[in-house]
Ligand SMILES: C=C1C[C@]23C[C@@]1(O)CC[C@H]2[C@@]12CC[C@H](O)[C@@](C)(C(=O)O1)[C@H]2[C@@H]3C(=O)O
């Protein structure tokens with residue numbers, strides 16, 4: 001259970017002026033993978049990435065039973081006593097890595113949120129991409145949770161590759177695998193995050209209607225695929241700077257354009273700012289797959305998209321290792337891409 005120390009509530013509670021709930025996002029952009037026309041789906045992906053940088057995926061073939069098992073296993077994991085969660089997850093993470101179980105502290109730069117989470121590195125291994133449990137397992141139940149998450153990663157990865165292929169087609173790239181290649185390489189640097197936002201029963205009594213579960217930010221990677229239970233909380237920032245809440249849909253996935261995809265598309269796609277606000281009396285559980293390129297991969301706007309933009313190259317070349325190191329030195333809400341922009345002519 002997440003418990004706040006004195007003074008911490010003030011840091012993650014919103015000031016009274018912005019306590020008002022964000023209106024629901026009208027017309028959530030949707031891409032139906034089971035629909036008839038591939039060209040229509042490719043166009044829908046591109047339009048959504050150019051618009052909000054965010055869309056919903058329906059008609060996918062990830063089995064609903066698997067989604068239900070992930071949800072139940074996550075709820076069981078977070079219901080364990082805190083020391084067990086820490087020990088179980090520590091056994092799956094190399095010492096000094098950012099991976100493992102965390103509570104309230106997001107990253108290493110002082111960000112706080114009303115959330116507890118499990119963060120795992122994902123390897124390219126086909127059948128078992130998540131780190132194996134140490135032999136002296138302090139919690140056999142964590143072992144079975146990891147097995148279910150492994151199944152989930154394999155299924156979601158396949159669905160995400162399909163989305164990235166549609167994206168390449170919609171953009172008119174000659175190399176249809178240009179984006180999939182980056183996230184399916186054996187050294188691709190991907191991360192799985194399971195977030196649990198417990199309800200806060202005393203919020204109302206204390207005069208705080210909403211807490212920040214996960215502060216506003218963009219995801220640094222190429223693409224993120226999110227699935228949550230039926231509890232609301234996710235909000236995205238619109239072009240005019242206002243916030244809109246995303247109605248939850250446990251049958252579908254939500255996709256965020258990440259910073260690196262904004263760079264690859266020379267700014268044509270936009271990495272979406274988003275956050276999670278906690279106001280529901282029910283817990284929210286979300287699982288997010290962040291797909292990144294290999295650390296040594298050199299990233300720069302794709303030549304075809306630079307040509308389409310009149311030859312203007314909006315970002316300089318960098319490696320993912322370089323970007324990630326820079327991103328992980330920043331606070332959650334900072335603009336990380338501005339350090340890689342080229343000068344306007
Ligand atoms: C404050 C931070 C947490 C974060 C690393 C960072 O320094 C800035 C980016 C954050 C973020 C957002 C998306 C993902 O949840 C995440 C795992 C990522 O890759 O970048 C987190 C990082 C984290 O929680 O360590």
Ligand SMILES: O=C(O)CCC(=O)C(=O)O
Nearest residue numbers: 193195214234276286288
């Ligand atoms: O938990 C969620 O629904 C979203 C969290 C998020 O944006 C993140 O972990 O990067």
Ligand SMILES: [Fe+2]
Nearest residue numbers: 217218219274
């Ligand atoms: Fe995010």
